[in-house]
Amino acid sequence: MKLASIKHGRDGRLVVVSRDLSRCVAVPGIAPTLQDALDRWEQVAPRLAEIAAALDNGELSGSLPFVAADCAAPLPRAYLFADGSAFLSHVELVRRARGADMPAELYQTPLMYQGDSGGWLAPTAPIPWRDAAWGLDFEGEVAAITGDLPAGCDELTAATGIRLLMLVNDVSLRGLIPAELARGFGFYQSKPASSASPVAVTPDELGDAWHDGRVQLPLEVTLNGKPFGHPHASAMHFSFPQLIAHAARTRPLVAGSIIGSGTVSNADPSVGEACIAERRMREHQADGTPHTPWLMPGDKVRFDMRGSDGQSVFGAIEQQVAAC
Incomplete structure (x- = not known):
């Protein structure tokens, strides 16, 4: 449903x-x-x-x-938003962009941060812009909404706790990230409110497109009406049950907790990207310098995911950047 x-x-x-x-x-x-x-x-x-x-x-x-x-976001304010980084091609690209290595443990243990959950943006709400130096970026993701889960639950239990799935635009301020991470305490100011798709769906609604704890569909991303990417969400290195069990390792998850997949990303550059940071890193590799700008007022972004019947599964996130 x-x-x-x-x-x-x-x-x-x-x-x-x-x-x-x-x-x-x-x-x-x-x-x-x-x-x-x-x-x-x-x-x-x-x-x-x-x-x-x-x-x-x-x-x-x-x-x-x-x-x-x-529509508001499916959960306009949630108890928790814990965002993973399950697509390792994204992790590799953005870490390389800031000169960071790719430690071996990142292939065994997912990265995860706790984001803003108290005021989700509606799927058609403006994306606030305040300073060009902050490097406003979008990040297209899939997210799971859980029921109550005990601390220390295993992956099988985590899988039974997935109630709904939705799309997310995890808004990021790339210009603020390096300094925050350099201080050794993680994201905060660089991760403002995110937005979500109009609709959240039960996993069974996806049919064969829900398999192995992953959504088996491509994410369609457009910027200013032009195709930006269509990476496939099946490329998650860590499944949703793995991400949820990781989030619940030392604390229970209450019903209404949102666990994000991280930016949908594929190693194949021909499918494009779901965020500007990846595009800029690939441009730097090819041309020696990035040339796709960060988001500015007036820019429009859109995320959608279609089933095998060609119909939108979650409805589209469609937002325009607006100066505050």
């Missing part, structure tokens, strides 16, 4: 969305918000699934047109 949060108050109003993203229906009698649904998932998920089936079969009266611009 597909779920979304229509803008309403701080936490949105939960709606069930049709498979083709054309219709939706609010379900206040079942769960007023997505967080409430996640808190009571075993109780409410079967009822939500019944609504979804009736909506898809045209058997439900009272549905309304689904409009992505009316």
Whole structure:
């Protein structure tokens, strides 16, 4: 099934969305918000699934047109956003860009940082821009939303805790990252609020495109209306169960925790990129200097992922950069 949060108050109003993203229906009698649904998932998920089936079969009266611009992020504020870096070609490129080595342990243990989770940007909200020196960049990702999971859970348990999947634009300030990392305490100012796709979907909604704890689909990225990349999300070195178990190694995860895949990236440069930093690094390798600029006010970015039927799975993230 597909779920979304229509803008309403701080936490949105939960709606069930049709498979083709054309219709939706609010379900206040079942769960007023997505967080409430996640808190009571075993109780409410079967009822939500019944609504979804009736909506898809045209058997439900009272549905309304689904409009992505009316949506907040699926979880407008979440208890946790822990972002991994499961695509090692991305790790290699961005570390090389700042002169850092690729230690062997990064192939066995995923990188992960804790990002801003208190105010997710809506899928069509402007991306704030404040200073050209900050190097505003986009990063297209896939993310999992979990149920409650105990500390120290193994990968099998982690897999059973995946409730929903969605797309993410992990906004980054590349100009601030090197100094923050050099101080030895990780990202903070360089990682402002991220945005999410209009819709989050249960893994079974993907059919054969959900396999081995990975989404088996390419991510379509455009910048200012031109194709920027279509890297395949199946290239994750670490699966979502591995990332989730890593995040839960020393602490429990509460329902509504968001675990990101990191920037979708492929070693093959012909498929393009899902962030500007990778493009600039490849330009530097080829030409001796990068020439794709960081985002500036007026730039437009778009992320989408289509199933085998050609239909959008999550709805598109479509944002324009705006000076603050």
